[in-house]
Amino acid sequence: MGKRPTQEQVARLAETSTAVVSYVVNNGPRPVAENTRKRVLEAIAATGYRPNSAARTLVSGRSSVIGLVVPDLANPFLALLAQSIEHELFSRAYSMLIGDSADEQRREASVVETLLTHEISGLIWYTVAQPPPQDVLDKLTIPTVILNDIEREDLSAADEAGRVVSVLADEREAARLATEHLVDHGRQRIAHVGGPSQRLNSAARARGWLDAVAASDLRPGGQIAAPFTRQGGFESAAQLVELECDAVVAANEMQGIGLLAGLRRAGVRVPEDLGVIALNGTTAADYSLPTLTTVEMLTADLAAEIADTLDSDSQALTIVPDVRMIARESCGCANIGFGTGR
Amino acid sequence: MGKRPTQEQVARLAETSTAVVSYVVNNGPRPVAENTRKRVLEAIAATGYRPNSAARTLVSGRSSVIGLVVPDLANPFLALLAQSIEHELFSRAYSMLIGDSADEQRREASVVETLLTHEISGLIWYTVAQPPPQDVLDKLTIPTVILNDIEREDLSAADEAGRVVSVLADEREAARLATEHLVDHGRQRIAHVGGPSQRLNSAARARGWLDAVAASDLRPGGQIAAPFTRQGGFESAAQLVELECDAVVAANEMQGIGLLAGLRRAGVRVPEDLGVIALNGTTAADYSLPTLTTVEMLTADLAAEIADTLDSDSQALTIVPDVRMIARESCGCANIGFGTGR
């Protein structure tokens, strides 16, 4: 485990000072003569020097590392989101520390605090609960993007402390879109499979669903609380049958996929007997049977907006990512996009 | 953005020195009187002090951060692996920096170098190619686990430099298991859908497949090169039909899922006409139609072994993770595990 070369060794080899090496490496803040710069670059190449980011962070107080906290990295949508964010951050010369809260609030608090320990210069936090724990929020002194539909007042303390805390508020619109589409298909009783009832997490989705139902003078088809898993969706199928609905909006794609399997087993035909749309879809929806109509978030765009917010200290209080519906078979839009992988 | 409290402030409040605060925080290396310890802990609570990890890293040379590089975080298997590793590392008080190489060697090199910049104390690298680029290997001065079936000689340079470089070598066995199972089902012509042909990446899987085919005096049913995506699997279906096989081993679950959709479309019945098994499966395989028989890696165990290797400087040269076959419908083992979510 040989020690890595330091700035000092580079300076010695280039016959100059560490200050100048620093100027060259960082392209400033002071000018360097072309000649000297060249010697320094050669010395860097010769020694294999790479700046030590711990030292850099210590002196500058900024780390070029962003933290991301998600409740379940094995959820394909969250994995996709994480990937999009990683790509965006990488292109801006940031690295990404990732924490998985396992959908548990206790663990989440601990994960966030650990990340803060690393002097991250920004935090992207897909919270488990809504609102997020106040005591953790109070510890945030860095630009933070909360990925959940938060009431502004929950953040007042954070705002006052001068932190940039932004918020994603789209799930409501996504749910509204999905429900509306089912209405357009002529569905009469539209149910909603949401998250576990003890969690407020999915309140926004439920609201969007109710918005659309109300707007079309229908009665809500009933709401089912289920874990955000394929198994959760699978098990909801039976309840759904009892509710005698003809359509359902699932809170996420995993539930949607589970639902399809459960309905198949229950002998319910999709989309003939029951239309299904899931939120937060990925390309995996192209390969189920039937293919699953979803509402997708444009994660690449969202990632870019998040990054903008974090490194420009933008004053945006809310980010509203674009959302679009991908009509496939499960809602009744037959023969669209089947297995094409888009 | 108020400055965070430092050790010095804690010391002042507790009326002691920074050294003692350090001893308390790190539980050593020197003893502290019970009384003093209590005052320090109170001061920490009062100030909200959290150690600055940049300073810690700088002085100690170790960072409590491990780097993970994967080719595609949106691949459910890799997402699961990343999650398992994150959980294991978290339980050992490590944090995880993650880089997505996007399955491109150029990007991969850059991602690895960026991680090295952060003084990570270990690297877990699911390489794009086999063997991994030598120039990058040569830069590794930290314990590293390469997740790919590497020839020992490719690492000789790394070993000589005293680095702990360990290797995962299981894919061959996984492929052998899968193929053998298809043989047991009486399949005669067993094909293999591997990775893109210009990549050696999947050589181990191909070897395991050939091992099993040879052991049963069958002729190989043909090999198809396809991207490691659902779309790749989907498009292989047509070629598979031409090969007139009665079984196939797909290199990963995404290909397997795509294959099922493609075969369905081509009017091929699974498992009646064609048996399908995919490697590196996840629980998602429980919800396809038919449910997809897979060989799974026990990612939790693997993660634990990896972590052991990284923080104990273990001398193990190879990690052989446990692998097990989950028989579902697609191979011909009907009515097993259908939608049960296990």
Added chain:
DNA sequence: ATGAAAGCGCTAACAT
């Protein structure tokens, strides 16, 4: 344009 030097917050060797 270049260099000397003062820290950034922390750990641990070395006093006491």
Added chain:
DNA sequence: ATGTTAGCGCTTTCAT
């Protein structure tokens, strides 16, 4: 048991 202090590698102010 506790305190003092010398760096860890880097950035940047302040000379020159």
